[in-house]
Amino acid sequence: MARRRTIFLGGLAVVAVVAGAVAVRTATFAPKDIADGSDVRLAAVPSYDLDAAVAHLSAAAQIPTISHQDPADNDVAQWDRLHTWLAATYPAVHGAMTRTVLPNRTLIYHWPGSDAALAPIIVMAHQDVVPVTPGTEGEWKYPPFSGQIAEQAVWGRGTVDDKGSLIGLFEALEALANAGFQPKRGIYLVSGHDEEAGGSGAIAAAAKLKADGVKAIFTIDEGSLVLTDTPVINGPAIMIGIAEKGYATLKVTANAPGGHSSMPPAETGVQTLAQAILDISDDPFPYEVRGPGASMLEALAAAKGGTTRMAVANQWLFGPLLKRQIAAVPSTAAAFHTTIAPTMLEGSPKENVLPQTASALINYRIAPWNRSADIMARAKSAVGDAKVELSWVKPPREPSRVSSTSSQGWKWIAAAARADAPGAVLSPILVVAGTDSRSMEPVSEDVYRFMPMHFSLKESAMIHGTNEHMRVDSFKRMIDFYARLVATAAG
Structure with missing residues (x-):
């Protein structure tokens, strides 16, 4: 009887120790090394014409820069058409930045900083889009390359992936240039021509930047977003791909x-x-x-x-x-x-x-x-x-390295993202798909993958799917985000 009582009391002691350990670890638990960017003083967003910006996204969506599985099927004249349109639509950008067009039609823009000792930043968005699945054209509410502006959105293939980012960047940079912004830190805008078909353009751009001795403090590209119904919390989270x-x-x-x-x-x-x-x-x-x-x-x-x-x-x-x-x-x-x-x-x-x-x-x-x-x-x-x-089938692409969640680049991005999503949880994420940004690892301290669009899980299904569209409110967030980020990091 005494032995049973001893075993029982010993069991209770073990349970108490386990419960105590669980309680202490739970009470003291906190995410490790994730800076919230609260110490960043954000630059103001310069004024711009949102209606004109929306019209510009519509026009870009009407240029079918489609990357086919076989590059021989691509209509390369459409890339030239896009380049001509960008130059005509954003004169201040083209006045402030030098433009290099690689033979494959990848673009590199450079806005020199006044302090050569400061590492530059790299912002990215690709030019190409995926084809529309044959036979599904009739399922679109508006023709997939119409760029139709309707229902407070711009409709068409590529409006989200990734011309929304591309035009958002140009709108932000144009507004900054028109406002007289003079960067202290250099700015590179890299726009690959074939992200949807392997990313050879970004590889070539990275090789040129490396040859030029560029080593950026951070790179930002597409990859993740603000998810409004995030699993676990069932609410909004700023998901920054690291x-x-x-x-x-x-x-x-x-x-x-x-x-x-x-x-x-x-x-x-x-x-x-x-x-x-x-x-x-x-x-x-x-x-x-x-x-x-x-x-x-x-x-x-x-x-x-x-x-x-x-x-x-x-x-x-x-x-x-x-x-x-x-x-x-x-x-x-x-x-x-x-x-x-x-x-x-x-x-x-x-x-x-x-x-x-x-x-x-x-x-x-x-x-x-x-x-x-x-x-x-x-x-x-x-x-x-x-x-x-x-x-x-071809040489594998190994996983990217993992970028810091406490670096200065992370803090700038987190602060700029939180400005339009103040109640959202800030979280790193692993991007399970591929982006052009992986090619920038040799020329950048950290590489991040984030677009400030607010999407639900259901809405994210339209990327590469039917009825792809960019809501006007999300597009405005993108322009504001890029303007804040560039002006803060490079100013």
């Missing part, structure tokens, strides 16, 4: 004798391929609460409070439960592991012919803590001694 995932496509090939489908062998090449795909897909990378995803979770949990704060503050105890909740939402889960997505299959050219070669493409988006070598090793382990060949 890194982006890598990209790789694995080709799995099964070779077989082929022959007539009326006399199939015990296992065809297609069956071998199918099993290999399943084996690779059924061995996913584990969820890991680390890197930018963990920073995001900490920021949101601290704002949410309650049991969410308790779980994130005490991952030593609630880690498995937290990972199960993360895995339940694909859009959130992608920030916490390397994803595996079989996307394309190729086999026989005819239904009654056994293919001699069957192949599949598997697309990976690589988490910051993994590398392409990890993917290849895992895939080889998964297929074992199966008669398949594994190869890369």
Whole structure:
């Protein structure tokens, strides 16, 4: 009896210690090293004509700078048309900044600063847009390249991705130049011509900047936004991208004798391929609460409070439960592991012919803590001694480095973003897609991915989709943000 009582009391003591530890960690929990920019004195936004700016975005949307999968299908005259239109529409910018047009039609603008000792800033937005999916043109409320101004928005392909940013930047810079702004810190505007088809333009621009000895204090490009219904907090959050995932496509090939489908062998090449795909897909990378995803979770949990704060503050105890909740939402889960997505299959050219070669493409988006070598090793382990060949379609793009959330560049961006979203939670985020900004790493201390548009999760689905449109209020926020940021950082 005494022994049972001792065990019971010992159990109570353990529970008390655990509960005490949980309570203390929860009470003292705070996001690590995320500066709020409250010590930044923001510059004022110069005056500009919003109606004219909206008309300019409409006009830019009517220039179909479409990046096709095969660059040979691109109408390069449309890029020249856009360049001519920019020069005519923004005379003050073209008077204050030198313009370099690379042979591939990527643009580099430079506004020299008065103090050469100060590191410059780089602002980015790309010129090209994705095609409209064939057969969906009739589903658009307004023709996709009409630039229609209606319902307090500008409608058309590229109004959000990424001509909204491009024209927002030009409007901000034009307003600053007209107001007599003279930067102390140099300003570079880089606009890639083919972000939607690989980003070779940004690579070339970065090479030129490096050759010119440029080392910027920060770069800002597209990538994330102000999400009005952010998971965890169910409210607005300023989501600033501090890194982006890598990209790789694995080709799995099964070779077989082929022959007539009326006399199939015990296992065809297609069956071998199918099993290999399943084996690779059924061995996913584990969820890991680390890197930018963990920073995001900490920021949101601290704002949410309650049991969410308790779980994130005490991952030593609630880690498995937290990972199960993360895995339940694909859009959130992608920030916490390397994803595996079989996307394309190729086999026989005819239904009654056994293919001699069957192949599949598997697309990976690589988490910051993994590398392409990890993917290849895992895939080889998964297929074992199966008669398949594994190869890369093209050299993988490794994940970007992770930028600081306490640097001066971060503080400037955070302060400029909070000016139009004062009640929103400030959070870093991992960008799961790709941007041109990754190419600026050799010429920039930090690289950030953020546009100040206010979107819900549902609204974000229109990017690359049907009925893409930029609301006038979001466009105004973009112009104001860029004007504040540039004037504050470069002034």
